[in-house]
Amino acid sequence: MPVSAFLSLDPAAYLLPAARPRPRPPAPRLRLRRVVVLRAASVSAVAEESSAAAAARGRLESLSQVAGVLGTQWGDEGKGKLVDILAQRFDVVARCQGGANAGHTIYNSEGKKFSLHLVPSGILNENTQCVIGNGAVVHLPGFFKEIDGLESNGVSCKGRILVSDRAHLLFDFHQVVDGLREVELGNSFIGTTKRGIGPCYSNKVIRNGLRVSDLRHMDTFGAKLNTLLKDAATRFKGFEYSSKTLKEEVEKYERFAERLGPYITDTVHFMNESILQKKKILVEGGQATMLDIDFGTYPFVTSSSPSAGGICTGLGIAPRTLGDIIGVVKAYTTRVGSGPFPTELLGKTGDLLRASGMEFGTTTGRPRRCGWLDIVALRYCCQINGFSSLNLTKLDVLTGLKEIKLGTSYCTEDGKAIDSFPADLDLLEQTKVKYEALPGWEEDISSVRDYDDLPETARLYVERIEELVGIPVHYIGVGPGRDALIYK
Known part of the structure; x- marks a missing residue:
């Protein structure tokens, strides 16, 4: 069931019809016991579904007036999907930096795939106003091509997209x-x-x-x-x-x-007026912190600031207006293009992750380099951005692996510990990663919607990540669809 359906559920819909007085049936006790068992199972299923819906509603309703969704690795973490889902509870979705180099793949409620590049991922929610802020760069031929593609697929863009006159x-x-x-x-x-x-x-x-x-x-x-x-x-x-x-x-x-x-608007004025009017605003980051011009693996980075600071400079809103910032992280690590990648897997496991996760760039189609989840890099990104929570995506891709590793620390070739993610690329290229191995799971988790229904080893993996970075995981992706999300 799509998340949108969960959010609109009326608790009264789950009330069982009042029992009607009826004569005691002459049926054997065994048959009566069977009816009772079936009813108990039905009530249990309803309770389980209601629990998942309540978790979703609670998480979405608790988000601050101005919230952000940012990448924590080298991009391609699945930010667009979370923005698309969260947009159902926000009035405005804004892009603050980057351009058509950001590729976000999302699916509508019917499962139809959309590949967005410059248009904010909130566009599929018809009541959401989309903003392209002053920090972005706009390629108009591509922009209009994207709009024409959305319109031809039944997505109305008229009056719903504002482009900053300062972009x-x-x-x-x-x-x-x-x-x-x-x-x-x-x-x-x-x-x-x-x-x-x-x-x-x-x-x-x-x-x-x-x-x-x-x-x-x-x-x-x-x-x-x-x-x-x-x-x-x-x-x-x-x-x-x-x-x-x-x-x-x-x-x-x-x-x-x-x-x-x-489309042209003074979006600085629009954003600040929206804040004064108590409208809910969601900021969609492009790329990710490890590609940040200041904090990433320079020079193998993008040309803007896809970290928390870029929200303020890219939209013209004050830091004190920011509330929740959600970091999106894959259950493993990928990277497109050149540059250091400490936990990269060059053998069969890397190929398996690429095939299972369909790791090919939305914008370029290039195959992504794959590796284990890098906790050192993730902890570094959490320090820079001050995330309130994490969205762990593609957990389902790890299904079937007997052992899953976490890169928990770095050291030099002679064994000297490296305290944080280094700026020196020569040092980074020579860095040795120390791993912690956890048991995998065989069960298909793509249909799981309640955290407690995940295999114990999958929950152990999620909770170990939380422990290592000190940030709670509130959202867990188990598939590409809108509804393939667990609220923890």
């Missing part, structure tokens, strides 16, 4: 530059999605980028765009453009400006 515009040439930059780096390439995110943020930081608000001034738009193109041509020998190319691009953006007009 920076990402152009096609940024994607070309992204590829040229990777080629230039050779064997030291970062492994970006080649969506132009880094070059766009680079222009933002050196202060020659174009923002959504520039679309209101098309008389000067061409000159500003020419400055950007000229800069790229000077920097990269393989990049060429002409006056004809510039003219065509300006004409294209004149059409985009007209279409985007109804």
Whole structure:
């Protein structure tokens, strides 16, 4: 049963009809005993279902007015699914950073799959207002393609998406530059999605980028765009453009400006007014803390701040307005692209996790590198973000493994303990991981909805993670569907 169905359940629906007086049946005692047993089983099932519904309702109703959902690893943890579920209890869902390099796969109540990149994952909930904040970068051709795809599948976007007038515009040439930059780096390439995110943020930081608000001034738009193109041509020998190319691009953006007009909003004002009006706001992070420009495995990181600080800078809301921040973590670890990965599994177990978990990028389709859950990295992310709780996803993928390991600590080659996640990549590449082995389970848990119904060894695994990081696990994913979630 979908979570939305649990939330709308009326307790009165579970009341058994009043017993009617009837003559004592002449049936044997054995048959009467059978009826009693069946009724007891039915009442037990109702109680169990009600318990799961109550757990869901309790968790959702207890969330703060402004809450956030952030990744705790190297992305792809399943943030979109949790945002989609939680959005049923929120008025606004906002993206605060990143761009179309964030790929979120979610399923509607009928089980239909949607792959979102820039549009917030709350879009499937028809009463939710979606916001793309000032900290994001917006590729308009991709944005409109995404909207057209949603509309063609029956998801209304009209009047439901607001785009910050302070957000920076990402152009096609940024994607070309992204590829040229990777080629230039050779064997030291970062492994970006080649969506132009880094070059766009680079222009933002050196202060020659174009923002959504520039679309209101098309008389000067061409000159500003020419400055950007000229800069790229000077920097990269393989990049060429002409006056004809510039003219065509300006004409294209004149059409985009007209279409985007109804979406453009001062979202800083909108967000703060929403807070004053006591509306419930959910912030959806892209990427993850281990890809943060400051805290991640630099330079193999993204170009923005997908940690808690990025919520305030990316939306223009004050830190004191933030309440619950939920960290989303896979029951194992994955990474796409280059960069250190201490708990990576290069053998059959890694291949098994990749196949069972369908670990291929939503945005690029690239196979993800897989490994055991890295507790050192997770604890580091918990310190940075101050998570109130965790969402452990894809626990079902571990089913069938006889033994499951947790990377609990790091040490140098000579055995010296490393206290935290190191910034030095040379040290990180040489780091040895100490593991703790736990027993696995064979039972299929994809249909489990009550925590107590999980196999004992699965509960032991969840509770050991809680113990090691000091943060409670309140949500457990056991499948891709909306209803495949356990509220603990």
